[in-house]
Amino acid sequence: MKPAPFEYFVPTSVEEAVELLARHGDDAKVLAGGQSLVPMMNFRLAQPAVLIDINRIVELGYIREGDSSIAIGAMTRQRVVETSPMVRDKCAILSEALANVGHQAIRNRGTMGGTLAHGDPAAEVATVLLTLGGSVTVAGPQGKRELSPEELLAGPYAAGISSDELIVEINFPILAANETHGFLEMSRRHGDFALAGVAAVLRMGEGNICERARVALCGVAPTPVRATEVENQLTGKRLDASTIQAAAELASRAVDCEDEYHASREYRTHLCQVYVRRTIQLALERWGNN
Amino acid sequence: MRPVGRKITVTVNGEQYVREVEPRLLLADFLRHGLQLFGTHVGCEHGVCGACTILFDGVAQRSCLIFAIQADGAEILTVESLAQSGKLNLLQKAFHEHHGLQCGFCTPGMLMTALELLRENPSPSDQEVRAGISGVLCRCTGYKQIVDSINAAALAIAGAEAAE
Numbered sequence: 338m339k340p341a342p343f344e345y346f347v348p349t350s351v352e353e354a355v356e357l358l359a360r361h362g363d364d365a366k367v368l369a370g371g372q373s374l375v376p377m378m379n380f381r382l383a384q385p386a387v388l389i390d391i392n393r394i395v396e397l398g399y400i401r402e403g404d405s406s407i408a409i410g411a412m413t414r415q416r417v418v419e420t421s422p423m424v425r426d427k428c429a430i431l432s433e434a435l436a437n438v439g440h441q442a443i444r445n446r447g448t449m450g451g452t453l454a455h456g457d458p459a460a461e462v463a464t465v466l467l468t469l470g471g472s473v474t475v476a477g478p479q480g481k482r483e484l485s486p487e488e489l490l491a492g493p494y495a496a497g498i499s500s501d502e503l504i505v506e507i508n509f510p511i512l513a514a515n516e517t518h519g520f521l522e523m524s525r526r527h528g529d530f531a532l533a534g535v536a537a538v539l540r541m542g543e544g545n546i547c548e549r550a551r552v553a554l555c556g557v558a559p560t561p562v563r564a565t566e567v568e569n570q571l572t573g574k575r576l577d578a579s580t581i582q583a584a585a586e587l588a589s590r591a592v593d594c595e596d597e598y599h600a601s602r603e604y605r606t607h608l609c610q611v612y613v614r615r616t617i618q619l620a621l622e623r624w625g626n627n
Numbered sequence: 628m629r630p631v632g633r634k635i636t637v638t639v640n641g642e643q644y645v646r647e648v649e650p651r652l653l654l655a656d657f658l659r660h661g662l663q664l665f666g667t668h669v670g671c672e673h674g675v676c677g678a679c680t681i682l683f684d685g686v687a688q689r690s691c692l693i694f695a696i697q698a699d700g701a702e703i704l705t706v707e708s709l710a711q712s713g714k715l716n717l718l719q720k721a722f723h724e725h726h727g728l729q730c731g732f733c734t735p736g737m738l739m740t741a742l743e744l745l746r747e748n749p750s751p752s753d754q755e756v757r758a759g760i761s762g763v764l765c766r767c768t769g770y771k772q773i774v775d776s777i778n779a780a781a782l783a784i785a786g787a788e789a790a791e
């Protein structure tokens with residue numbers, strides 16, 4: 338099918354975009370990479386009366402390294418972040434997760450702000466943000482405000498931001514020297530949305546003791562979710578096959594989904610356990626090789 | 628109400644076009660019906676099949692997920708840019724010789740995707756080729772011949788460059 342008619346605006350600054358959003362309210366949609374919005378418009382699942390195309394807001398395309406975090410402009414293409422040597426060096430979990438977002442041609446156009454604003458339950462970038470505990474900056478009629486990943490993911494489809502707000506920046510904490518990480522997911526074909534995915538960051542001490550664990554899952558609940566029981570089980574433990582297995586078994590507690598066409602709840606639950614185990618093992622191996 | 632058209636200037640395969648487009652016109656439809664460049668195929672219109680893949684400012688993208696109006700000022704390459712004066716380029720020749728196509732529906736997307744793949748990685752492994760073209764669906768070949776074709780093209784391009 339073809340999209341329904343709409344009025345089209347191309348602001349060149351954040352200020353202008355925010356003004357347009359305020360003026361057109363719920364009739365308007367922001368157009369970033371269009372990799373989620375345009376399919377919905379082509380199928381007429383979305384019929385916004387007004388499109389505000391932010392592709393010409395040059396000030397929203399950047400990757401900046403700070404002391405403890407990396408700031409990324411909302412319009413930075415996913416592929417640019419994935420292939421950034423600095424990101425690979427300082428926040429490898431983000432590069433690894435991005436490699437699983439659709440296909441290269443999708444990531445060439447899809448943006449960092451777009452994936453977070455769209456808020457798919459299987460979104461890898463939001464899962465990494467939740468694991469690392471970064472933040473999202475939005476601009477609205479009242480100025481700018483900062484949201485934690487938990488606030489952004491308060492409900493499905495990025496419930497934390499309102500329709501007159503624009504995501505402008507995302508902050509990803511840099512991995513510390515005593516942290517190790519893993520990201521793994523299962524999808525039916527390379528590039529498909531994950532049936533289940535796992536992101537983990539472990540702070541390690543002497544003798545493979547896990548001092549702090551952050552583990553999040555995607556694709557198994559209405560939003561990406563922390564697996565807090567897995568985290569608690571890992572914390573303070575010496576990591577080995579049996580402690581990892583014991584923690585992985587608790588992953589099922591975070592699962593909150595129904596049976597659907599592609600996978601039953603039971604299968605997703607099983608995948609979570611297997612992928613939590615593999616991801617923690619991978620993180621531990623990396624720590625050992627360090 | 629008839630939506631007003633807007634004027635865009637776009638360079639496609641080296642040629643500049645000035646056209647009036649309605650905002651909702653997809654770039655894929657603009658190329659096919661506005662410019663009569665039917666090489667770009669449209670399969671799914673939601674980014675999944677890859678048949679409509681073109682190079683937009685040098686980067687492989689889905690032309691079914693871009694509005695023509697967004698291409699104002701852009702440089703676009705479609706599959707029609709590959710052959711020069713009726714002569715297939717090395718990538719096309721490899722597809723021809725290694726049976727990289729049957730019905731040909733996926734071929735424009737495969738070629739444009741392979742173009743970017745080989746530019747970024749001139750001698751990819753089988754695994755890398757498979758990952759590289761995973762975003763383009765082929766319902767005929769079973770992919771084996773396409774992987775063979777891209778490998779053969781990589782060798783042919785390397786050979787041609789060495790000979791220069």
Ligand SMILES: Cc1cc2nc3c(=O)[nH]c(=O)nc-3n(C[C@H](O)[C@H](O)[C@H](O)COP(=O)(O)OP(=O)(O)OC[C@H]3O[C@@H](n4cnc5c(N)ncnc54)[C@H](O)[C@@H]3O)c2cc1C
Nearest residue numbers: 367369370371372373374439447448450451454460504674
């Ligand atoms: C074939 C295919 C496979 C895919 N596979 C995956 C996958 O495996 N994992 C995954 O996570 N995603 C996947 N995607 C989606 C892809 O990652 C999209 O790029 C992303 O979801 C949306 O980003 P975008 O820049 O394209 O946003 P758009 O499609 O332009 O916008 C999406 C939504 O976010 C809003 N929005 C965009 N930017 C902003 C902003 N700065 N501020 C406020 N609101 C904004 C829009 O109004 C719209 O509602 C896939 C897409 C396709 C077509």
Ligand code: FES
Nearest residue numbers: 670671672677691
């Ligand atoms: S028609 Fe564009 S990806 Fe299928």
Ligand code: FES
Nearest residue numbers: 729730765766767
């Ligand atoms: S050759 Fe027919 S779809 Fe690929």
